Amino acid sequence: MDVNESADAQQFEAELDQNSEMVDDNNGRSSPPTTRSRKRAEAAANASVQSCKRPKEEASTGSRDSDEKSVVNEPCSNESAAPGEDDNQKSAMDASQPQKRKTCPADRRKLNEDGPVTKLTVNIAHTFKMIKMKQQERHQKKKSSAGLRKCHLWQLMKRCQMFRELSWTNHGESDEEEHAHSQTQLERFVNNWLNVHSAEPETAAVESAFSKCVLSSESRSAFILYSKIDLFIQAIEKLKLANSTFEDQQGNYLCEPGECLDSHGRYVIHTLIGGGAFCKCWLAFDRQSKRRVCVKVTCSRKHCFEQSRREVKTLRFLNGKHPEASIVKLLNSFVHCGHQVLVFEQLAYDLYLLLKNENFRGLSLKLVRKFGIQILPTLQVLSASSGVNLIHCDLKPENIMVVDRRQTKINIIDFGSSCFGGEQGSTYIQSRFYRAPEVLIGCPYSTQIDMWSFGCILFELYTGRPLFNGKGPEDQLMKITTLLGLPPRDMMERRRFFLPQTKEGERLESQPKALSFQDRFRAIGYACISRRKRGEGVALSDEIKTDTTGRVTDESLLQFIDLISRCLEIDPDKRFTPSKAARHKFWSTGQNKHSPRQMTEPAENVTATTKQEHTRSTSMTGVQQAMAAATLSGHDQQDQQ
Numbered sequence: 201m202d203v204n205e206s207a208d209a210q211q212f213e214a215e216l217d218q219n220s221e222m223v224d225d226n227n228g229r230s231s232p233p234t235t236r237s238r239k240r241a242e243a244a245a246n247a248s249v250q251s252c253k254r255p256k257e258e259a260s261t262g263s264r265d266s267d268e269k270s271v272v273n274e275p276c277s278n279e280s281a282a283p284g285e286d287d288n289q290k291s292a293m294d295a296s297q298p299q300k301r302k303t304c305p306a307d308r309r310k311l312n313e314d315g316p317v318t319k320l321t322v323n324i325a326h327t328f329k330m331i332k333m334k335q336q337e338r339h340q341k342k343k344s345s346a347g348l349r350k351c352h353l354w355q356l357m358k359r360c361q362m363f364r365e366l367s368w369t370n371h372g373e374s375d376e377e378e379h380a381h382s383q384t385q386l387e388r389f390v391n392n393w394l395n396v397h398s399a400e401p402e403t404a405a406v407e408s409a410f411s412k413c414v415l416s417s418e419s420r421s422a423f424i425l426y427s428k429i430d431l432f433i434q435a436i437e438k439l440k441l442a443n444s445t446f447e448d449q450q451g452n453y454l455c456e457p458g459e460c461l462d463s464h465g466r467y468v469i470h471t472l473i474g475g476g477a478f479c480k481c482w483l484a485f486d487r488q489s490k491r492r493v494c495v496k497v498t499c500s501r502k503h504c505f506e507q508s509r510r511e512v513k514t515l516r517f518l519n520g521k522h523p524e525a526s527i528v529k530l531l532n533s534f535v536h537c538g539h540q541v542l543v544f545e546q547l548a549y550d551l552y553l554l555l556k557n558e559n560f561r562g563l564s565l566k567l568v569r570k571f572g573i574q575i576l577p578t579l580q581v582l583s584a585s586s587g588v589n590l591i592h593c594d595l596k597p598e599n600i601m602v603v604d605r606r607q608t609k610i611n612i613i614d615f616g617s618s619c620f621g622g623e624q625g626s627t628y629i630q631s632r633f634y635r636a637p638e639v640l641i642g643c644p645y646s647t648q649i650d651m652w653s654f655g656c657i658l659f660e661l662y663t664g665r666p667l668f669n670g671k672g673p674e675d676q677l678m679k680i681t682t683l684l685g686l687p688p689r690d691m692m693e694r695r696r697f698f699l700p701q702t703k704e705g706e707r708l709e710s711q712p713k714a715l716s717f718q719d720r721f722r723a724i725g726y727a728c729i730s731r732r733k734r735g736e737g738v739a740l741s742d743e744i745k746t747d748t749t750g751r752v753t754d755e756s757l758l759q760f761i762d763l764i765s766r767c768l769e770i771d772p773d774k775r776f777t778p779s780k781a782a783r784h785k786f787w788s789t790g791q792n793k794h795s796p797r798q799m800t801e802p803a804e805n806v807t808a809t810t811k812q813e814h815t816r817s818t819s820m821t822g823v824q825q826a827m828a829a830a831t832l833s834g835h836d837q838q839d840q841q
Contacts, residue, residue, distance in 0.1 A: 351440075352397050352400060352402075353406075353439060353440050355393075356390075357440075359389060360429055360432060361465070363382065363385075364426055365465060366382065367379075367382060367425045367429065368426050379421065379422060380418075382425065386414065386429070390410050394406065402439050406439070409432060413428055413429075413432040413435060414428045414429070430463075437537055446537055447500060450477075451499045451500045451501050451504070452475070452479070452480050452500075453480065453497045453537065453539045455472075455480070457469055461484070461495065461534075462536070462541075465487070466488055467484040467485070469483075469484050469495070470484060471483050473494070478499045478507070479498045479499060479504075479508075480497050481497075484543075486543075491546075493531060493543050493545065494545070494546050494547065495541060495542075495543055496543075497536070497540075498540045498541075498616075500538050500539050505540055507616045508540035508542065510619075512533045512540070512542060514618055515527070515528070515530040515615055522581050522588075525581045526574045526575070526611050527615075528544050529544065529545050529611075530542060530543070530544060531543045531544060545603075547602065547603055547611060548601065548602045548603060548605045549601065549602055549605070550597060550598050550599070551597035551600045551602070551657075551661065552598045554602070559664075560733055561664050561732075561733045563662065565756050565760060567608070567661075568658060568662050570608045571610060571661065574609065575600065575610070576654075576781055576782050578612055580779055582650070583779070584647055585777070585779060589620055589622075590618055590620055590647070591618060591620070591621060591645070591650060592612070592618050592650050592653075593618050593619060593629050593630055593649070594614055594618075594628075594629075595653035595654065595657065596634050597657055599614040600612055600657070617629065621647060629649075630649060632676055633666040633670070633676075634652070634656045634657065634666075635649075635653075636648070636652035637652075637681075637770050638691065638772055640673055640677045640697070641677065641687065641691065641692075641695040642695050643694050643695055646772065648777070651767050651776055652768060652775065654767055655764045655768040656768070658760070658763070658764055659724075659727075659728065659764055662732065662760065663727075663733070664733045665731050665733070667724075667727060668680055668683075673697075674704055677708065680770070681708065682711060683724070683727070684715060684720050684723070684770055685711070685712050685713055686708070686713055686770075687770050687771070688714060688770070688771050691770075691771070720768075721761060721762065721765045724761055724768065725758075725761040728757075728761055728764070729752075744757060759784070759785050759786035759789045762784075762786070763776075763781065766781070766784075
């Protein structure tokens with residue numbers, strides 16, 4: 201056994217010597233022969249190297265990028281160096297560089313998925329993501345809202361309307377053969393449309409409606425063909441209403457330029473000219489009267505539809521009983537595709553747009569007087585003393601429109617929120633800047649809230665800025681009480697909002713007590729003078745007449761401030777009524793004793809009737825004299841600028 205073992209050892213040493221000689225002869229260019237023992241040795245060596253490197257890599261995760269750069273920049277001789285030499289070089293490099301604190305992922309604090317902080321952050325991120333997605337969807341819908349009408353059903357309706365108008369124009373001028381030919385053309389067009397849109401879900405309903413409305417009998421006259429096409433168009437409208445493709449997200453009707461409204465296509469839509477939260481106003485052409493009109497299409501919501509029906513009844517009553525009042529004239533009303541449509545005469549612009557064009561610098565007292573003269577008689581018609589007892593509930597510069605650009609005649613519009621005294625017609629009562637204090641605190645209100653709005657409008661027309669511009673109902677009430685003081689005790693006892701022992705109620709009760717008329721006069725006068733926006737280079741002394749002591753001596757301005765102070769009385773029982781405001785001295789202050797027309801006419805041309813009219817004018821109220829002077833002055837264009 202010893203001899204055999206020694207022989208095997210000698211043979212193994214001889215094989216190693218041969219392999220080493222082969223490597224020396226080839227200068228290391230050929231790889232040594234692979235044997236099982238060598239493969240096992242190499243695998244064990246690689247495993248030991250990897251086990252040594254693994255804890256180092258885990259400990260140096262924070263500075264992985266810097267280690268990779270250092271490895272790349274090392275010379276190639278280090279790759280074949282011994283493990284001991286590598287450790288020595290690394291230790292030398294670490295000693296030369298400043299040491300950094302390294303953190304191990306295992307030492308980090310693990311995230312608790314069930315903790316309150318994690319849930320809160322995840323919920324906030326999810327909520328923000330959903331809000332952003334909804335905003336993007338809303339933006340896309342708003343961007344593509346103009347294309348909602350132009351679907352396949354809309355194209356079919358437009359073409360059928362063309363056939364309907366053609367049959368109406370040929371009424372009484374064509375024979376039965378032409379009627380049959382036009383019906384054949386209509387059938388051909390509808391059949392082609394059905395073939396093209398055969399994959400649409402509404403195709404079967406359109407085909408059944410066409411066969412029921414048009415193909416059920418022969419069209420022996422143009423009137424019968426017109427009626428058939430009209431029934432077919434109504435059926436298509438019902439299909440579109442089922443898909444809500446006639447309306448936007450707010451429920452407003454989407455009109456198209458060139459679209460015909462009314463049953464006989466009387467009103468042709470031109471363009472959009474304005475609108476609010478519950479309606480859209482369109483400029484249209486009336487085919488029957490051959491003039492332009494304003495078409496107001498209300499929202500399809502239930503409360504909006506009820507308000508529009510109430511507005512139709514109110515305007516018909518006022519236009520019939522008081523045609524001389526400065527109230528917009530209702531020409532026609534009808535229902536189109538579930539929306540109430542009101543047709544008015546075309547007006548020029550509203551007073552807010554006038555202020556905007558003037559860069560909110562305010563108007564002259566002369567022009568403010570002309571506008572206020574026309575508003576007061578209308579409020580007097582609506583007051584309880586006249587027997588109407590109607591509250592407008594939304595009086596503001598946007599709802600007072602100039603009739604003609606060359607004149608100063610105005611009309612009051614938008615009676616959708618109006619109601620009679622003692623009833624609540626709408627939940628929306630007055631715009632915030634013009635809302636009366638009794639409405640803010642929840643007390644019963646009457647027609648006197650329109651007088652509060654009237655005082656705020658006069659202030660804004662003169663200064664160009666609103667007197668009370670609160671950001672909310674609470675802020676609005678705080679601004680009113682800061683300037684004018686608290687409401688009286690009986691109003692505070694009847695209030696339904698800002699109750700005591702609440703945060704809002706305590707803040708209200710901390711405001712200054714009720715002020716005297718002199719204090720309120722000074723506060724409103726200071727606001728009128730300080731808030732009025734003047735042009736560049738215009739001093740205060742150039743606009744307002746003062747004496748040597750600085751006191752205001754302008755009689756028109758003082759009477760104007762006095763009128764506003766009496767209209768902005770917090771107690772509605774002490775507030776100016778329209779009849780009392782009409783007799784105020786402001787309307788006659790600054791007016792000429794003789795109008796320009798009376799001064800140019802010779803004395804011999806004055807007849808007896810004109811003398812009687814002159815004697816009557818001496819007994820007129822201040823409002824009537826001012827209206828007569830404004831009428832005779834010709835409404836010069838300088839006042840409009």
